Amino acid sequence: MKRYCAVFAVAAALASQGAYAQADADKKAGEAGRPSGDEAASEAIVVTGSRIRGIAPVGSPVVSLGRTDVLQSGKNNTAEILRQMPQVVALGATEALGGGGQDATANQSRAQGLNIRGLGTRATLVLWNGNRVVGMGGFGNFVDPSTFPTVALERVEIVADGASAIYGSDAVSGVANIITRRNFDGIEANARYGIADGGYHEFAISAIAGKTWSGGHFNLSAEHSGHNLLLATKRAFVTSDQRPFGGADFRSTFCRPGNLTAGGTTNYPLPAGNGVGLTPAQLAAGSPNRCDLQALGTILPKQARDTVLSSFAQELAPDIELFADAFWTKRTFLNANVPTATVTVPSTNPFFVTPVAGRTSVAVAYNFYPEIGYTYTPGYEKAVMAVGGLRAKVGGDWRVELSGSIGRSDDLTNNTQQANATAIAAAVADTNPATSLNVFGSAYTNNAATLSNLFTGLFVIKGYNVLKSVNGSAQGSLFDLPGGAVKLSVGGEYRSELNFGILTRGTQSAPLAGDPFRGTRTVSSVFGEVYLPILRNSGIPGLQSLNLSLALRHEHYSDVGNTTNPKVGVTWVPLEGLSLRGSYGRSFRAPSIAEANFKSAGYGINVNTALADPLSPTGVSNGISLVGGNPDLAPEKSRTYTIGADLRPLPGLSLSTTFFSISYTGQIADLVNPTVLQSPFYSAYVIRNPTQEQIQQYLNFGGSPLPISLGTLPATVSFIIDARRHNLGDTKMEGLDFDLGYQFGTAIGDWNLHTSATLLTRLAVSAAPGAPVVDVKGHINRAPEFRLRSEVGFRSGPVSAQIAANYATSYINDLTAPAYRIPANTTFDLFVGYSLGKLVPALKDGSLSLTINNVFDRDPPHSNTALGYDPQSASALGRTMAVALNTRF
Incomplete structure (x- = not known):
């Protein structure tokens, strides 16, 4: 004072x-x-x-x-x-x-x-x-x-x-x-x-x-x-890497070269180069590649x-x-906007490589900005x-x-x-090396016609x-x-x-x-x-x-x-x-x-995967959340x-x-926040171990099937959160x-x-x-x-x-x-x-x-x-x- x-x-x-x-x-x-x-x-x-x-x-x-x-x-x-x-x-x-x-x-x-x-x-x-x-x-x-x-x-x-x-x-x-x-x-x-x-x-x-x-x-x-x-x-102080100032590293993992995952959460940072002819031996699990996307973003x-x-x-x-x-x-x-996407690459892709034997697809977190520049809204x-x-x-x-x-x-x-998931999937499934999408390197020049269709989503x-x-x-x-x-x-x-x-x-x-x-x-x-x-x-x-x-x-x-x-x-x-x-x-x-009003923008069912849960033996649980307005x-x-x-x-x-x-x-x-299951004060809005009847009731809340976002319905729904307002x-x-x-x-x-x-x-x-x-x-x-x-x-x-x-x-x-x-x-x-x-x-x-x-x-x-x-x-x-x-x- x-x-x-x-x-x-x-x-x-x-x-x-x-x-x-x-x-x-x-x-x-x-x-x-x-x-x-x-x-x-x-x-x-x-x-x-x-x-x-x-x-x-x-x-x-x-x-x-x-x-x-x-x-x-x-x-x-x-x-x-x-x-x-x-x-x-x-x-x-x-x-x-x-x-x-x-x-x-x-x-x-x-x-x-x-x-x-x-x-x-x-x-x-x-x-x-x-x-x-x-x-x-x-x-x-x-x-x-x-x-x-x-x-x-x-x-x-x-x-x-x-x-x-x-x-x-x-x-x-x-x-x-x-x-x-x-x-x-x-x-x-x-x-x-x-x-x-x-x-x-x-x-x-x-x-x-x-x-x-x-x-x-x-x-x-x-x-x-x-x-x-x-x-x-245009502003040097805008950066996501706060380590030089004693802070954390907030840089993104959507980079070029990107980061590969093969059916799990382990990151395999891709090496610099053109991404052609990579072998599993060149991929090692470790700290992911990081890049400062905020330093490329919009201030005003x-x-x-x-x-x-x-x-x-x-x-x-x-x-x-x-x-x-x-x-x-x-x-x-x-x-x-800086265009990025998680690209799921099938084994038919001419540049495909996997560090895990038997995998038929891998996912790559990739930054398209060096190739196509900004997208605009x-x-x-x-x-x-x-x-x-x-x-x-x-x-x-x-x-x-x-x-x-x-x-x-x-x-x-x-x-x-926006990223066009259908076009991206088609581009990586293309077996022609001249037109297929290569997301495995940093120096490869992808086909211009292929790139032009990837960010046409709405x-x-x-x-x-x-x-x-x-x-x-x-x-x-x-x-x-x-x-x-x-x-x-x-x-x-x-x-x-x-x-x-x-x-x-x-x-x-x-x-x-x-x-x-x-x-x-x-x-x-x-x-x-x-x-x-x-x-x-x-x-x-x-x-x-x-x-x-x-x-x-x-x-x-x-x-x-x-x-x-x-x-x-x-x-x-x-x-x-x-x-x-x-x-x-x-x-x-x-x-x-x-x-x-329940059916305001963003209403529906959100899939919650691996949400922190102190009551779960594994520390995490899978479930769903009901989102939208609330007439009550x-x-x-x-x-x-x-x-x-x-x-x-x-x-x-x-x-x-x-x-x-x-x-x-x-x-x-x-x-809509990741700490709901950790607080007893939100228990009135959580149903644990719901019955199939309760699950179906929420999936059809309001009398008709609701849109499902953020993933696919888990095999076991351990909780339902009424995450409406x-x-x-x-x-x-x-x-x-x-x-x-x-x-x-x-x-x-x-x-x-x-x-x-x-x-x-x-x-x-x-x-x-x-x-x-x-x-x-x-x-x-x-x-x-x-x-x-x-x-x-x-x-x-x-x-x-x-x-x-x-x-x-x-x-x-x-x-x-x-x-x-x-x-x-x-x-x-x-x-x-x-x-x-x-x-x-x-x-x-x-x-x-x-x-x-x-x-x-x-x-x-x-x-x-x-x-x-x-x-x-x-x-x-x-x-x-x-x-x-x-x-x-």
């Missing part, structure tokens, strides 16, 4: 006013972070954490980013900008991960999710102007914030507090509300180009045009952005995105307004959504609103270059999500208390959701479509919120003002039942410049449609409370701290958020200092009902124990500058033995901008800027893992430099 306090104290001395300030803090008048005219105009209209117009959430802190914060970030999309916040972590769905912690393996389309507190992208609700957005990421599990172009951003507000009483499902760890520009006049055009080592480049071209008039507005924005493919060959896929967004409002009559917002977006991606994700309705004043300050929304997202992961994932909703609400004042008018908001929502997916296997010439998955649900909700300003400027010592809020929401799901969630918040101002606040609420996350799932639940204080002792100086506590129960997970895990998290800001003027210019940090004091998990609670604070695949961003900003005339420090504490990697600590990570960012108004009067609001992220080009901390670094906690980009031109007419 002492080392974190020391780091925080030093950062506070160097801190800056940059991006992250409490939303209810004084705006940074006269500095770069001040809201623009269109920001200020809508500030009281769209609020986050409350449904009462113009009332900030009582008891809950709000963190906000404005337009200038976006421009100074040096980031290419909204998701990357938000991850600079200490409360937002890069666990789960990021473009750098098609695998990793928190279900990142499901993110085949490389979408970017938002993860507040590190409890998962599914536990964070992302809104657009206060509206729920159609789900993305293949199965509609999350919303990609980079959908929204940076040119259209007015601000982003984050409430890192449970908010299901306000918004419903998914708001477990918090809510991010992406608020886009409305009252915009003129034309703004921006261009940005960035580079990094290894030929990496990124770009963004965007524009917005708008017009306001008496009683209405319209604007239209568009953005084209992206970056090229970054391969691991190629991405390109096009987005169009519009906003419209028109007063139809006094006190009646029509409004509509819409967006369309399409993102394409391309990932490079292209794909896309696109979405379209519209929200519209009517607002009306109906007497006094009462307002009613009726709105509807409709949205659809489509995604395709078009992997048409693994094509296609799906779409549809969201439709109708919302109605009314709000206004009821009566007065000493602190002001009591305000009430009541309403209801009806929502329908659809999720469709299909997996196509087979080959390019003979595609084999799987059983399509299609799930639907409806959700009906009623909600209410009351704001009670009990005292304001009372003159009573120790009780200047006191505000209270109460909220309640009830939802009925057609597939998973009912849930009711309350929330209470209180803000107490004992004396001028000091406010104390607290909140308590219950939240939930409903199972996704895919999670609650219940919603995940959480209880959250916060206690905080905001202090403003001097003009321009603000200090804030918040203690948070989250109890998250019934978390959904599957049991279940309500298994619990998480307890506690910690502190800090925020310190100071702005002041001097003879040479205006200074802005700010530090924002998050410290976890407790993070403990229980993997299954009845399992022990394990302390995982400061461990890999978890939120950082301590994270900080500190900035120093300066403005003088047309010149503005900012330097920022980013710090994340060290953490334990216990995925390998022995466990060890991955070092802390510190990077620095620099921004320099120049206003063009004096040089080009027509561009009075234009600017030219240079941003350098990771100024000192620091490599990510070394990790004893297959990559050599942890992409969930550090970027492999290194130093990036970007030039941006922003113009406004």
Whole structure:
């Protein structure tokens, strides 16, 4: 704890006013972070954490980013900008991960999710102007914030507090509300180009045009952005061989020359050469050949995105307004893969050799990359959504609103270059040495026509999500208390959701479509919120003002039942410049449609061979697992409370701290892992020594024969695991958020200092009902124990500058033995901008800027893992430099 306090104290001395300030803090008048005219105009209209117009959430802190914060970030999309916040972590769905912690393996389309507190992208609700957005990421599990172009951003507000009483499902760890520009006049055009080592480049071209008039507005924005493919060959620190660093050797055994097995697990490393005329005497059992496939892999896929967004409002009559917002977006991606396969070679192959007499076939783990290069997986994700309705004043300050929304997202992961098992089998069975496939050496040139057909297998994932909703609400004042008018908001929502997916296997010439998955649900909700300003400027010592809020929401799901969630918040101002606040609420996350439907992607029977089993005399057992969704799932639940204080002792100086506590129960997970038989806490999901009737029941689960994967059914089935998704895990998290800001003027210019940090004091998990609670604070695949961003900003005339420090504490990697600590990570960012108004009067609001992220080009901390670094906690980009031109007419 002492080392974190020391780091925080030093950062506070160097801190800056940059991006992250409490939303209810004084705006940074006269500095770069001040809201623009269109920001200020809508500030009281769209609020986050409350449904009462113009009332900030009582008891809950709000963190906000404005337009200038976006421009100074040096980031290419909204998701990357938000991850600079200490409360937002890069666990789960990021473009750098098609695998990793928190279900990142499901993110085949490389979408970017938002993860507040590190409890998962599914536990964070992302809104657009206060509206729920159609789900993305293949199965509609999350919303990609980079959908929204940076040119259209007015601000982003984050409430890192449970908010299901306000918004419903998914708001477990918090809510991010992406608020886009409305009252915009003129034309703004921006261009940005960035580079990094290894030929990496990124770009963004965007524009917005708008017009306001008496009683209405319209604007239209568009953005084209992206970056090229970054391969691991461009980063020397990416390696699977950690032995030089005292770690393990994670290199693959799929090599050239490869490794041969003959009916067992013993490896016979093949010698270098052309593989022609090998004899058994040349094959000796021993350590396998190894090669570093990760060093050939993809760090970042190629991405390109096009987005169009519009906003419209028109007063139809006094006190009646029509409004509509819409967006369309399409993102394409391309990932490079290293082609490998286990090739079963029959004795008829002209190059066949076996070290075991009598074998009629052998298996060779082989790397085809030196012969055919990369295979590629292209794909896309696109979405379209519209929200519209009517607002009306109906007497006094009462307002009613009726709105509807409709949205659809489509995604395709078009992997048409998988290993084609049929073609490979035919190639090795060919008896003609000129055309047969030789996998026994490293220097043989195989026939080009033969090679061209080997990777034509399919693994094509296609799906779409549809969201439709109708919302109605009314709000206004009821009566007065000493602190002001009591305000009430009541309403209801009806929502329908659809999720469709299909997996196509087979080959390019003979595609084999799987059983399509299609799930639907409806959700009906009623909600209410009351704001009670009990005292304001009372003159009573120790009780200047006191505000209270109460909220309640009830939802009925057609597939998973009912849930009711309350929330209470209180803000107490004992004396001028000091406010104390607290909140308590219950939240939930409903199972996704895919999670609650058995026939979602990947369902069926998995064959488990030689699974570790302490009850077996041999130490291993053979059996089967049932995988898929589970209609018996219940919603995940959480209880959250916060206690905080905001202090403003001097003009321009603000200090804030918040203690948070989250109890998250019934978390959904599957049991597809090799340790199930070793833990007594999973025994409820295991049938040992099943009868033939039980085996047949599972093979035909749901009434029809299930697809069988990962092998053939063993002769003796010793166990059956119900490995479907279940309500298994619990998480307890506690910690502190800090925020310190100071702005002041001097003879040479205006200074802005700010530090924002998050410290976890407790993070403990229980993997299954009845399992022990394990302390995982400061461990890999978890939120950082301590994270900080500190900035120093300066403005003088047309010149503005900012330097920022980013710090994340060290953490334990216990995925390998022995466990060890991955070092802390510190990077620095620099921004320099120049206003063009004096040089080009027509561009009075234009600017030219240079941003350098990771100024000192620091490599990510070394990790004893297959990559050599942890992409969930550090970027492999290194130093990036970007030039941006922003113009406004």
